[in-house]
Amino acid sequence: MPFSALGLSEPLLRAIAERKYSAPTPIQASAIPAILHGRDVWASAQTGSGKTAAFALPLLQRLSAAPRRPGRFTRALILVPTRELAAQIGESLRRYARFLPEPLKTLVVYGGVSINPQMMALGGGADVLVATPGRLIDLLEHNAVSLSAVSHLVLDEADRLLDLGFSAELGRIVALLPEQRQSLLFSATFPAAVEALATGLLRNPARLDVPAAPATQPDIAQRAIEVDAPRRTQLLRQLVEDAKWPSVLVFVATKYATEHVADKLRRAGLNADALHGELSQGARTDALADFKAGRTQILVATDLAARGIDIAKLPVVVNFDLPRSADDYTHRIGRTGRAGETGIAINFISAETHAHFRLIEKRHGLSLPREQIAGFEPIQTEVPAPPTGGIKGKRPNKKDKLRAAAEAQSARVPRF
CATH class of the missing domain: 3.40.50.300 (P-loop containing nucleotide triphosphate hydrolases)
Structure with a gap:
Protein backbone atom coordinates (compact mmCIF):
# COMPACT_ATOMS: atom_id res chain seq x y z
CA MET A 1 0.00 0.00 0.00
CA PRO A 211 2.89 -7.15 16.41
CA ALA A 212 6.42 -7.46 15.11
CA ALA A 213 6.10 -9.25 11.80
CA PRO A 214 9.03 -11.03 10.12
CA ALA A 215 9.10 -8.35 7.42
CA THR A 216 9.36 -5.52 9.96
CA GLN A 217 11.26 -7.25 12.76
CA PRO A 218 14.52 -5.36 13.29
CA ASP A 219 17.52 -7.32 12.02
CA ILE A 220 19.53 -7.36 15.25
CA ALA A 221 22.12 -10.02 16.07
CA GLN A 222 22.03 -10.47 19.84
CA ARG A 223 25.07 -11.72 21.76
CA ALA A 224 25.74 -12.60 25.40
CA ILE A 225 29.39 -12.39 26.47
CA GLU A 226 30.54 -13.66 29.86
CA VAL A 227 33.05 -11.41 31.57
CA ASP A 228 33.96 -10.51 35.14
CA ALA A 229 32.42 -7.16 36.05
CA PRO A 230 35.75 -5.36 36.72
CA ARG A 231 37.01 -6.23 33.22
CA ARG A 232 34.02 -5.01 31.20
CA THR A 233 35.62 -1.71 30.19
CA GLN A 234 38.76 -3.45 28.92
CA LEU A 235 36.63 -5.90 26.95
CA LEU A 236 34.54 -3.08 25.51
CA ARG A 237 37.68 -1.32 24.36
CA GLN A 238 39.01 -4.45 22.66
CA LEU A 239 35.71 -5.17 20.90
CA VAL A 240 35.50 -1.61 19.57
CA GLU A 241 39.10 -1.59 18.37
CA ASP A 242 38.95 -5.07 16.80
CA ALA A 243 35.65 -4.52 14.97
CA LYS A 244 36.40 -0.86 14.13
CA TRP A 245 32.80 0.15 14.78
CA PRO A 246 32.32 3.82 13.82
CA SER A 247 29.78 4.39 16.58
CA VAL A 248 28.71 2.46 19.67
CA LEU A 249 25.92 3.22 22.16
CA VAL A 250 26.74 1.82 25.59
CA PHE A 251 24.05 1.52 28.27
CA VAL A 252 24.93 1.63 31.96
CA ALA A 253 22.80 1.71 35.09
CA THR A 254 23.71 5.04 36.73
CA LYS A 255 24.82 8.55 35.88
CA TYR A 256 28.04 7.93 37.84
CA ALA A 257 28.79 4.92 35.63
CA THR A 258 28.36 6.98 32.44
CA GLU A 259 31.07 9.41 33.52
CA HIS A 260 33.30 6.69 34.98
CA VAL A 261 33.21 4.41 31.93
CA ALA A 262 33.48 7.28 29.44
CA ASP A 263 36.52 8.64 31.32
CA LYS A 264 38.25 5.25 31.31
CA LEU A 265 37.64 4.89 27.57
CA ARG A 266 39.01 8.38 26.92
CA ARG A 267 42.14 7.59 28.94
CA ALA A 268 42.54 4.49 26.76
CA GLY A 269 42.57 6.69 23.65
CA LEU A 270 38.96 6.28 22.49
CA ASN A 271 36.61 9.17 21.68
CA ALA A 272 33.85 8.73 24.27
CA ASP A 273 31.24 10.93 25.92
CA ALA A 274 28.60 10.56 28.64
CA LEU A 275 24.84 11.22 28.52
CA HIS A 276 22.64 11.29 31.62
CA GLY A 277 19.85 13.29 33.20
CA GLU A 278 22.04 15.33 35.55
CA LEU A 279 23.81 17.10 32.69
CA SER A 280 22.69 20.58 31.69
CA GLN A 281 20.39 20.66 28.71
CA GLY A 282 23.12 22.20 26.59
CA ALA A 283 25.52 19.40 27.48
CA ARG A 284 22.86 16.76 26.76
CA THR A 285 22.05 18.30 23.40
CA ASP A 286 25.71 18.60 22.44
CA ALA A 287 26.52 15.03 23.49
CA LEU A 288 23.71 13.58 21.42
CA ALA A 289 24.39 15.86 18.44
CA ASP A 290 28.09 14.97 18.43
CA PHE A 291 27.26 11.27 18.54
CA LYS A 292 24.70 11.50 15.73
CA ALA A 293 27.14 13.50 13.59
CA GLY A 294 29.96 10.98 14.12
CA ARG A 295 32.14 13.39 16.09
CA THR A 296 31.91 11.04 19.09
CA GLN A 297 32.55 7.34 18.58
CA ILE A 298 31.20 5.96 21.87
CA LEU A 299 28.28 7.38 23.83
CA VAL A 300 27.87 5.96 27.34
CA ALA A 301 24.31 6.59 28.47
CA THR A 302 21.63 5.78 30.99
CA ASP A 303 18.16 4.69 29.83
CA LEU A 304 17.59 8.35 28.94
CA ALA A 305 18.76 7.31 25.44
CA ALA A 306 16.65 4.15 25.25
CA ARG A 307 13.34 5.69 24.23
CA GLY A 308 12.40 7.38 20.99
CA ILE A 309 15.89 8.54 20.07
CA ASP A 310 16.60 7.84 16.39
CA ILE A 311 20.29 7.47 15.56
CA ALA A 312 20.74 6.73 11.88
CA LYS A 313 22.74 3.61 10.99
CA LEU A 314 23.87 2.88 14.54
CA PRO A 315 25.69 -0.46 14.19
CA VAL A 316 26.07 -1.55 17.81
CA VAL A 317 24.39 -1.30 21.19
CA VAL A 318 26.17 -2.65 24.26
CA ASN A 319 24.42 -3.44 27.52
CA PHE A 320 27.39 -2.81 29.81
CA ASP A 321 24.89 -3.07 32.68
CA LEU A 322 21.76 -5.10 32.03
CA PRO A 323 18.47 -3.20 32.12
CA ARG A 324 16.21 -3.66 35.12
CA SER A 325 13.19 -4.75 33.09
CA ALA A 326 12.51 -6.81 29.99
CA ASP A 327 10.71 -3.87 28.37
CA ASP A 328 13.77 -1.64 28.80
CA TYR A 329 15.80 -4.35 27.08
CA THR A 330 13.55 -4.05 24.03
CA HIS A 331 13.90 -0.28 23.90
CA ARG A 332 17.66 -0.33 24.39
CA ILE A 333 18.51 -2.75 21.61
CA GLY A 334 15.90 -1.08 19.39
CA ARG A 335 18.29 1.86 18.91
CA THR A 336 20.14 -0.31 16.36
CA GLY A 337 18.78 -2.24 13.39
CA ARG A 338 16.43 0.61 12.43
CA ALA A 339 14.99 1.59 9.04
CA GLY A 340 16.03 -1.63 7.35
CA GLU A 341 19.61 -1.58 8.66
CA THR A 342 21.26 -4.51 10.43
CA GLY A 343 22.52 -4.14 13.98
CA ILE A 344 24.32 -5.89 16.83
CA ALA A 345 23.25 -5.94 20.49
CA ILE A 346 25.90 -7.15 22.94
CA ASN A 347 25.15 -8.04 26.55
CA PHE A 348 27.89 -8.32 29.17
CA ILE A 349 27.04 -11.14 31.61
CA SER A 350 28.84 -11.47 34.92
CA ALA A 351 28.40 -13.96 37.73
CA GLU A 352 26.04 -11.55 39.49
CA THR A 353 23.77 -11.05 36.45
CA HIS A 354 23.36 -14.56 35.03
CA ALA A 355 20.01 -15.09 36.73
CA HIS A 356 18.69 -11.71 35.66
CA PHE A 357 19.66 -12.26 32.03
CA ARG A 358 17.93 -15.63 32.02
CA LEU A 359 14.79 -13.80 33.11
CA ILE A 360 15.17 -11.32 30.24
CA GLU A 361 15.65 -14.23 27.83
CA LYS A 362 12.51 -15.91 29.15
CA ARG A 363 10.40 -12.78 28.69
CA HIS A 364 11.53 -12.41 25.08
CA GLY A 365 11.65 -16.07 24.08
CA LEU A 366 15.42 -15.95 23.67
CA SER A 367 18.15 -18.47 24.31
CA LEU A 368 21.48 -16.90 23.48
CA PRO A 369 24.68 -18.94 23.60
CA ARG A 370 27.15 -17.69 26.18
CA GLU A 371 30.38 -16.49 24.58
CA GLN A 372 33.80 -16.02 26.08
CA ILE A 373 36.48 -13.80 24.55
CA ALA A 374 40.09 -15.02 24.68
CA GLY A 375 41.93 -13.21 27.44
CA PHE A 376 38.69 -12.22 29.17
CA GLU A 377 37.41 -15.59 30.36
CA PRO A 378 35.57 -15.05 33.65
CA ILE A 379 36.99 -16.54 36.80
CA GLN A 380 33.52 -17.13 38.20
CA THR A 381 30.81 -17.83 35.61
CA GLU A 382 27.79 -18.05 37.90
CA VAL A 383 26.80 -17.52 41.50
CA PRO A 384 26.40 -20.95 43.12
CA ALA A 385 22.91 -22.17 43.98
CA PRO A 386 21.95 -21.70 47.62
CA PRO A 387 22.68 -24.68 49.87
CA THR A 388 19.84 -26.85 51.17
CA GLY A 389 20.67 -25.90 54.72
CA GLY A 390 22.75 -23.42 56.64
CA ILE A 391 24.98 -23.33 59.64
CA LYS A 392 23.40 -21.51 62.53
CA GLY A 393 25.27 -18.37 63.42
CA LYS A 394 27.49 -18.43 60.32
CA ARG A 395 28.09 -14.98 58.83
CA PRO A 396 27.49 -14.68 55.06
CA ASN A 397 30.65 -14.99 53.00
CA LYS A 398 31.40 -13.31 49.66
CA LYS A 399 29.54 -15.97 47.66
CA ASP A 400 26.50 -15.64 49.90
CA LYS A 401 26.47 -11.91 49.32
CA LEU A 402 26.80 -12.32 45.55
CA ARG A 403 23.93 -14.80 45.52
CA ALA A 404 21.76 -12.51 47.63
CA ALA A 405 22.51 -9.57 45.34
CA ALA A 406 21.52 -11.57 42.27
CA GLU A 407 18.29 -12.73 43.88
CA ALA A 408 17.46 -9.19 45.00
CA GLN A 409 18.10 -7.80 41.52
CA SER A 410 15.89 -10.45 39.96
CA ALA A 411 13.13 -9.73 42.46
CA ARG A 412 13.18 -6.02 41.61
CA VAL A 413 12.41 -6.66 37.95
CA PRO A 414 8.71 -5.79 37.47
CA ARG A 415 6.30 -8.44 36.20
CA PHE A 416 4.44 -7.69 32.95
Whole structure:
Protein backbone atom coordinates (compact mmCIF):
# COMPACT_ATOMS: atom_id res chain seq x y z
CA MET A 1 0.00 0.00 0.00
CA PRO A 2 1.48 3.42 -0.93
CA PHE A 3 1.18 6.51 1.29
CA SER A 4 -1.08 8.05 -1.36
CA ALA A 5 -3.75 5.44 -0.52
CA LEU A 6 -4.00 6.62 3.11
CA GLY A 7 -5.74 9.93 2.37
CA LEU A 8 -2.80 12.24 2.99
CA SER A 9 -2.61 15.57 1.17
CA GLU A 10 -0.20 16.33 -1.66
CA PRO A 11 2.07 18.61 0.44
CA LEU A 12 2.52 15.87 3.01
CA LEU A 13 3.16 13.29 0.30
CA ARG A 14 5.90 15.57 -1.05
CA ALA A 15 7.50 15.70 2.39
CA ILE A 16 7.29 11.91 2.67
CA ALA A 17 8.94 11.50 -0.74
CA GLU A 18 11.69 13.89 0.31
CA ARG A 19 12.35 11.70 3.36
CA LYS A 20 12.56 8.69 0.99
CA TYR A 21 9.86 6.72 2.82
CA SER A 22 9.03 3.94 0.37
CA ALA A 23 5.83 2.59 1.95
CA PRO A 24 3.95 3.00 5.23
CA THR A 25 4.85 0.74 8.12
CA PRO A 26 2.02 -1.37 9.60
CA ILE A 27 1.36 1.11 12.41
CA GLN A 28 1.29 4.01 9.92
CA ALA A 29 -1.08 2.16 7.60
CA SER A 30 -3.43 1.48 10.52
CA ALA A 31 -3.21 4.75 12.45
CA ILE A 32 -3.17 7.42 9.73
CA PRO A 33 -6.67 6.71 8.31
CA ALA A 34 -8.17 6.40 11.81
CA ILE A 35 -6.68 9.73 12.91
CA LEU A 36 -7.75 11.46 9.70
CA HIS A 37 -11.32 10.30 10.42
CA GLY A 38 -11.20 11.87 13.89
CA ARG A 39 -11.00 8.66 15.93
CA ASP A 40 -9.22 8.41 19.25
CA VAL A 41 -6.36 5.94 18.87
CA TRP A 42 -4.77 3.54 21.32
CA ALA A 43 -1.71 2.23 19.49
CA SER A 44 0.87 -0.34 20.48
CA ALA A 45 3.77 -1.11 18.17
CA GLN A 46 7.38 -2.18 18.41
CA THR A 47 10.14 0.35 18.87
CA GLY A 48 11.43 1.75 15.59
CA SER A 49 8.14 1.11 13.79
CA GLY A 50 7.47 4.71 12.72
CA LYS A 51 5.09 5.83 15.47
CA THR A 52 6.06 9.50 15.14
CA ALA A 53 5.02 9.72 11.49
CA ALA A 54 1.91 7.69 12.31
CA PHE A 55 0.50 10.51 14.45
CA ALA A 56 2.40 13.54 13.09
CA LEU A 57 1.29 13.30 9.45
CA PRO A 58 -2.48 13.07 10.00
CA LEU A 59 -2.27 15.59 12.84
CA LEU A 60 -0.65 18.15 10.56
CA GLN A 61 -3.26 17.54 7.88
CA ARG A 62 -6.16 18.07 10.28
CA LEU A 63 -4.60 21.23 11.72
CA SER A 64 -3.90 22.70 8.28
CA ALA A 65 -7.57 22.25 7.34
CA ALA A 66 -8.96 23.87 10.51
CA PRO A 67 -9.17 27.62 11.32
CA ARG A 68 -6.83 29.17 13.85
CA ARG A 69 -7.93 30.93 17.02
CA PRO A 70 -5.98 34.12 17.79
CA GLY A 71 -4.29 34.47 21.18
CA ARG A 72 -2.08 32.38 23.45
CA PHE A 73 -3.82 29.15 22.55
CA THR A 74 -2.48 25.76 21.57
CA ARG A 75 -4.37 23.60 19.10
CA ALA A 76 -2.40 20.36 19.47
CA LEU A 77 -0.47 19.16 22.51
CA ILE A 78 2.11 16.37 22.34
CA LEU A 79 3.42 15.15 25.70
CA VAL A 80 6.66 13.16 25.85
CA PRO A 81 8.88 11.88 28.69
CA THR A 82 12.29 13.32 27.75
CA ARG A 83 13.81 16.49 26.38
CA GLU A 84 15.64 14.61 23.63
CA LEU A 85 12.45 12.99 22.36
CA ALA A 86 10.65 16.34 22.45
CA ALA A 87 13.34 17.94 20.29
CA GLN A 88 13.31 15.02 17.87
CA ILE A 89 9.54 15.10 17.42
CA GLY A 90 9.62 18.87 16.92
CA GLU A 91 12.18 18.47 14.15
CA SER A 92 10.10 15.73 12.49
CA LEU A 93 6.99 17.92 12.57
CA ARG A 94 8.84 20.80 10.90
CA ARG A 95 10.14 18.55 8.15
CA TYR A 96 6.75 17.00 7.45
CA ALA A 97 5.06 20.42 7.40
CA ARG A 98 7.52 22.24 5.16
CA PHE A 99 5.35 22.07 1.98
CA LEU A 100 2.02 22.96 3.60
CA PRO A 101 0.45 26.04 1.96
CA GLU A 102 0.08 27.81 5.32
CA PRO A 103 2.96 27.40 7.80
CA LEU A 104 2.14 25.88 11.16
CA LYS A 105 3.82 27.16 14.31
CA THR A 106 5.47 24.31 16.21
CA LEU A 107 7.10 24.95 19.58
CA VAL A 108 9.12 22.57 21.74
CA VAL A 109 9.38 23.21 25.48
CA TYR A 110 11.22 21.29 28.19
CA GLY A 111 13.05 21.85 31.44
CA GLY A 112 16.74 22.28 32.04
CA VAL A 113 16.85 25.60 30.15
CA SER A 114 15.57 29.10 30.89
CA ILE A 115 11.80 29.38 30.84
CA ASN A 116 11.77 33.02 29.69
CA PRO A 117 12.48 32.44 25.97
CA GLN A 118 9.79 29.74 25.95
CA MET A 119 7.28 32.11 27.52
CA MET A 120 8.09 34.75 24.92
CA ALA A 121 7.74 32.26 22.05
CA LEU A 122 4.30 31.24 23.35
CA GLY A 123 3.08 34.83 23.30
CA GLY A 124 1.25 34.30 20.01
CA GLY A 125 0.13 30.77 20.78
CA ALA A 126 1.15 27.66 18.85
CA ASP A 127 -0.43 25.26 16.41
CA VAL A 128 1.54 22.37 17.91
CA LEU A 129 3.18 22.35 21.34
CA VAL A 130 5.57 19.49 22.10
CA ALA A 131 6.28 19.43 25.83
CA THR A 132 7.57 17.48 28.76
CA PRO A 133 4.94 17.50 31.54
CA GLY A 134 7.04 19.26 34.17
CA ARG A 135 7.91 22.25 32.01
CA LEU A 136 4.33 22.52 30.73
CA ILE A 137 3.12 22.76 34.33
CA ASP A 138 5.66 25.54 34.92
CA LEU A 139 4.36 27.45 31.88
CA LEU A 140 0.77 27.00 32.98
CA GLU A 141 1.59 28.37 36.43
CA HIS A 142 3.14 31.43 34.73
CA ASN A 143 -0.04 31.86 32.63
CA ALA A 144 2.15 31.63 29.53
CA VAL A 145 -0.14 29.24 27.67
CA SER A 146 -3.77 28.20 27.62
CA LEU A 147 -4.95 24.64 26.96
CA SER A 148 -8.62 25.59 26.57
CA ALA A 149 -8.48 25.35 22.77
CA VAL A 150 -6.58 22.05 22.45
CA SER A 151 -8.36 19.90 19.90
CA HIS A 152 -5.73 17.14 19.69
CA LEU A 153 -3.79 15.46 22.50
CA VAL A 154 -0.94 12.99 21.90
CA LEU A 155 0.82 10.97 24.58
CA ASP A 156 3.97 9.44 23.11
CA GLU A 157 5.91 6.77 25.02
CA ALA A 158 3.03 6.70 27.49
CA ASP A 159 4.53 3.90 29.57
CA ARG A 160 7.72 5.88 30.06
CA LEU A 161 5.73 8.95 31.11
CA LEU A 162 4.28 6.92 33.95
CA ASP A 163 7.59 5.19 34.74
CA LEU A 164 9.18 8.59 35.30
CA GLY A 165 6.49 9.59 37.78
CA PHE A 166 4.48 11.99 35.63
CA SER A 167 1.10 10.59 36.70
CA ALA A 168 0.17 13.60 38.86
CA GLU A 169 1.30 16.08 36.20
CA LEU A 170 -0.73 14.24 33.54
CA GLY A 171 -3.80 14.46 35.74
CA ARG A 172 -3.40 18.23 36.17
CA ILE A 173 -2.86 18.77 32.45
CA VAL A 174 -5.76 16.61 31.27
CA ALA A 175 -8.11 18.40 33.69
CA LEU A 176 -7.42 21.66 31.81
CA LEU A 177 -8.21 20.25 28.36
CA PRO A 178 -11.58 20.52 26.60
CA GLU A 179 -13.72 17.41 26.83
CA GLN A 180 -14.30 17.50 23.10
CA ARG A 181 -10.94 16.61 21.63
CA GLN A 182 -9.13 13.86 19.78
CA SER A 183 -6.76 11.86 22.00
CA LEU A 184 -3.99 9.62 20.71
CA LEU A 185 -1.94 7.32 22.93
CA PHE A 186 1.17 5.63 21.54
CA SER A 187 3.61 3.29 23.22
CA ALA A 188 5.65 0.17 22.59
CA THR A 189 4.42 -1.48 25.82
CA PHE A 190 1.21 -1.23 27.83
CA PRO A 191 1.58 -2.25 31.48
CA ALA A 192 -1.39 -2.03 33.84
CA ALA A 193 -0.86 1.66 34.70
CA VAL A 194 -1.02 2.62 31.03
CA GLU A 195 -4.12 0.49 30.50
CA ALA A 196 -5.83 2.44 33.27
CA LEU A 197 -4.69 5.77 31.81
CA ALA A 198 -5.93 4.86 28.34
CA THR A 199 -9.30 3.71 29.66
CA GLY A 200 -9.90 7.02 31.39
CA LEU A 201 -8.47 9.19 28.61
CA LEU A 202 -9.81 7.75 25.36
CA ARG A 203 -13.34 7.56 24.00
CA ASN A 204 -14.27 4.62 21.80
CA PRO A 205 -10.70 4.41 20.52
CA ALA A 206 -9.42 2.51 17.53
CA ARG A 207 -7.28 -0.09 19.30
CA LEU A 208 -4.23 -0.82 17.16
CA ASP A 209 -1.96 -3.64 18.25
CA VAL A 210 0.69 -4.14 15.61
CA PRO A 211 2.89 -7.15 16.41
CA ALA A 212 6.42 -7.46 15.11
CA ALA A 213 6.10 -9.25 11.80
CA PRO A 214 9.03 -11.03 10.12
CA ALA A 215 9.10 -8.35 7.42
CA THR A 216 9.36 -5.52 9.96
CA GLN A 217 11.26 -7.25 12.76
CA PRO A 218 14.52 -5.36 13.29
CA ASP A 219 17.52 -7.32 12.02
CA ILE A 220 19.53 -7.36 15.25
CA ALA A 221 22.12 -10.02 16.07
CA GLN A 222 22.03 -10.47 19.84
CA ARG A 223 25.07 -11.72 21.76
CA ALA A 224 25.74 -12.60 25.40
CA ILE A 225 29.39 -12.39 26.47
CA GLU A 226 30.54 -13.66 29.86
CA VAL A 227 33.05 -11.41 31.57
CA ASP A 228 33.96 -10.51 35.14
CA ALA A 229 32.42 -7.16 36.05
CA PRO A 230 35.75 -5.36 36.72
CA ARG A 231 37.01 -6.23 33.22
CA ARG A 232 34.02 -5.01 31.20
CA THR A 233 35.62 -1.71 30.19
CA GLN A 234 38.76 -3.45 28.92
CA LEU A 235 36.63 -5.90 26.95
CA LEU A 236 34.54 -3.08 25.51
CA ARG A 237 37.68 -1.32 24.36
CA GLN A 238 39.01 -4.45 22.66
CA LEU A 239 35.71 -5.17 20.90
CA VAL A 240 35.50 -1.61 19.57
CA GLU A 241 39.10 -1.59 18.37
CA ASP A 242 38.95 -5.07 16.80
CA ALA A 243 35.65 -4.52 14.97
CA LYS A 244 36.40 -0.86 14.13
CA TRP A 245 32.80 0.15 14.78
CA PRO A 246 32.32 3.82 13.82
CA SER A 247 29.78 4.39 16.58
CA VAL A 248 28.71 2.46 19.67
CA LEU A 249 25.92 3.22 22.16
CA VAL A 250 26.74 1.82 25.59
CA PHE A 251 24.05 1.52 28.27
CA VAL A 252 24.93 1.63 31.96
CA ALA A 253 22.80 1.71 35.09
CA THR A 254 23.71 5.04 36.73
CA LYS A 255 24.82 8.55 35.88
CA TYR A 256 28.04 7.93 37.84
CA ALA A 257 28.79 4.92 35.63
CA THR A 258 28.36 6.98 32.44
CA GLU A 259 31.07 9.41 33.52
CA HIS A 260 33.30 6.69 34.98
CA VAL A 261 33.21 4.41 31.93
CA ALA A 262 33.48 7.28 29.44
CA ASP A 263 36.52 8.64 31.32
CA LYS A 264 38.25 5.25 31.31
CA LEU A 265 37.64 4.89 27.57
CA ARG A 266 39.01 8.38 26.92
CA ARG A 267 42.14 7.59 28.94
CA ALA A 268 42.54 4.49 26.76
CA GLY A 269 42.57 6.69 23.65
CA LEU A 270 38.96 6.28 22.49
CA ASN A 271 36.61 9.17 21.68
CA ALA A 272 33.85 8.73 24.27
CA ASP A 273 31.24 10.93 25.92
CA ALA A 274 28.60 10.56 28.64
CA LEU A 275 24.84 11.22 28.52
CA HIS A 276 22.64 11.29 31.62
CA GLY A 277 19.85 13.29 33.20
CA GLU A 278 22.04 15.33 35.55
CA LEU A 279 23.81 17.10 32.69
CA SER A 280 22.69 20.58 31.69
CA GLN A 281 20.39 20.66 28.71
CA GLY A 282 23.12 22.20 26.59
CA ALA A 283 25.52 19.40 27.48
CA ARG A 284 22.86 16.76 26.76
CA THR A 285 22.05 18.30 23.40
CA ASP A 286 25.71 18.60 22.44
CA ALA A 287 26.52 15.03 23.49
CA LEU A 288 23.71 13.58 21.42
CA ALA A 289 24.39 15.86 18.44
CA ASP A 290 28.09 14.97 18.43
CA PHE A 291 27.26 11.27 18.54
CA LYS A 292 24.70 11.50 15.73
CA ALA A 293 27.14 13.50 13.59
CA GLY A 294 29.96 10.98 14.12
CA ARG A 295 32.14 13.39 16.09
CA THR A 296 31.91 11.04 19.09
CA GLN A 297 32.55 7.34 18.58
CA ILE A 298 31.20 5.96 21.87
CA LEU A 299 28.28 7.38 23.83
CA VAL A 300 27.87 5.96 27.34
CA ALA A 301 24.31 6.59 28.47
CA THR A 302 21.63 5.78 30.99
CA ASP A 303 18.16 4.69 29.83
CA LEU A 304 17.59 8.35 28.94
CA ALA A 305 18.76 7.31 25.44
CA ALA A 306 16.65 4.15 25.25
CA ARG A 307 13.34 5.69 24.23
CA GLY A 308 12.40 7.38 20.99
CA ILE A 309 15.89 8.54 20.07
CA ASP A 310 16.60 7.84 16.39
CA ILE A 311 20.29 7.47 15.56
CA ALA A 312 20.74 6.73 11.88
CA LYS A 313 22.74 3.61 10.99
CA LEU A 314 23.87 2.88 14.54
CA PRO A 315 25.69 -0.46 14.19
CA VAL A 316 26.07 -1.55 17.81
CA VAL A 317 24.39 -1.30 21.19
CA VAL A 318 26.17 -2.65 24.26
CA ASN A 319 24.42 -3.44 27.52
CA PHE A 320 27.39 -2.81 29.81
CA ASP A 321 24.89 -3.07 32.68
CA LEU A 322 21.76 -5.10 32.03
CA PRO A 323 18.47 -3.20 32.12
CA ARG A 324 16.21 -3.66 35.12
CA SER A 325 13.19 -4.75 33.09
CA ALA A 326 12.51 -6.81 29.99
CA ASP A 327 10.71 -3.87 28.37
CA ASP A 328 13.77 -1.64 28.80
CA TYR A 329 15.80 -4.35 27.08
CA THR A 330 13.55 -4.05 24.03
CA HIS A 331 13.90 -0.28 23.90
CA ARG A 332 17.66 -0.33 24.39
CA ILE A 333 18.51 -2.75 21.61
CA GLY A 334 15.90 -1.08 19.39
CA ARG A 335 18.29 1.86 18.91
CA THR A 336 20.14 -0.31 16.36
CA GLY A 337 18.78 -2.24 13.39
CA ARG A 338 16.43 0.61 12.43
CA ALA A 339 14.99 1.59 9.04
CA GLY A 340 16.03 -1.63 7.35
CA GLU A 341 19.61 -1.58 8.66
CA THR A 342 21.26 -4.51 10.43
CA GLY A 343 22.52 -4.14 13.98
CA ILE A 344 24.32 -5.89 16.83
CA ALA A 345 23.25 -5.94 20.49
CA ILE A 346 25.90 -7.15 22.94
CA ASN A 347 25.15 -8.04 26.55
CA PHE A 348 27.89 -8.32 29.17
CA ILE A 349 27.04 -11.14 31.61
CA SER A 350 28.84 -11.47 34.92
CA ALA A 351 28.40 -13.96 37.73
CA GLU A 352 26.04 -11.55 39.49
CA THR A 353 23.77 -11.05 36.45
CA HIS A 354 23.36 -14.56 35.03
CA ALA A 355 20.01 -15.09 36.73
CA HIS A 356 18.69 -11.71 35.66
CA PHE A 357 19.66 -12.26 32.03
CA ARG A 358 17.93 -15.63 32.02
CA LEU A 359 14.79 -13.80 33.11
CA ILE A 360 15.17 -11.32 30.24
CA GLU A 361 15.65 -14.23 27.83
CA LYS A 362 12.51 -15.91 29.15
CA ARG A 363 10.40 -12.78 28.69
CA HIS A 364 11.53 -12.41 25.08
CA GLY A 365 11.65 -16.07 24.08
CA LEU A 366 15.42 -15.95 23.67
CA SER A 367 18.15 -18.47 24.31
CA LEU A 368 21.48 -16.90 23.48
CA PRO A 369 24.68 -18.94 23.60
CA ARG A 370 27.15 -17.69 26.18
CA GLU A 371 30.38 -16.49 24.58
CA GLN A 372 33.80 -16.02 26.08
CA ILE A 373 36.48 -13.80 24.55
CA ALA A 374 40.09 -15.02 24.68
CA GLY A 375 41.93 -13.21 27.44
CA PHE A 376 38.69 -12.22 29.17
CA GLU A 377 37.41 -15.59 30.36
CA PRO A 378 35.57 -15.05 33.65
CA ILE A 379 36.99 -16.54 36.80
CA GLN A 380 33.52 -17.13 38.20
CA THR A 381 30.81 -17.83 35.61
CA GLU A 382 27.79 -18.05 37.90
CA VAL A 383 26.80 -17.52 41.50
CA PRO A 384 26.40 -20.95 43.12
CA ALA A 385 22.91 -22.17 43.98
CA PRO A 386 21.95 -21.70 47.62
CA PRO A 387 22.68 -24.68 49.87
CA THR A 388 19.84 -26.85 51.17
CA GLY A 389 20.67 -25.90 54.72
CA GLY A 390 22.75 -23.42 56.64
CA ILE A 391 24.98 -23.33 59.64
CA LYS A 392 23.40 -21.51 62.53
CA GLY A 393 25.27 -18.37 63.42
CA LYS A 394 27.49 -18.43 60.32
CA ARG A 395 28.09 -14.98 58.83
CA PRO A 396 27.49 -14.68 55.06
CA ASN A 397 30.65 -14.99 53.00
CA LYS A 398 31.40 -13.31 49.66
CA LYS A 399 29.54 -15.97 47.66
CA ASP A 400 26.50 -15.64 49.90
CA LYS A 401 26.47 -11.91 49.32
CA LEU A 402 26.80 -12.32 45.55
CA ARG A 403 23.93 -14.80 45.52
CA ALA A 404 21.76 -12.51 47.63
CA ALA A 405 22.51 -9.57 45.34
CA ALA A 406 21.52 -11.57 42.27
CA GLU A 407 18.29 -12.73 43.88
CA ALA A 408 17.46 -9.19 45.00
CA GLN A 409 18.10 -7.80 41.52
CA SER A 410 15.89 -10.45 39.96
CA ALA A 411 13.13 -9.73 42.46
CA ARG A 412 13.18 -6.02 41.61
CA VAL A 413 12.41 -6.66 37.95
CA PRO A 414 8.71 -5.79 37.47
CA ARG A 415 6.30 -8.44 36.20
CA PHE A 416 4.44 -7.69 32.95
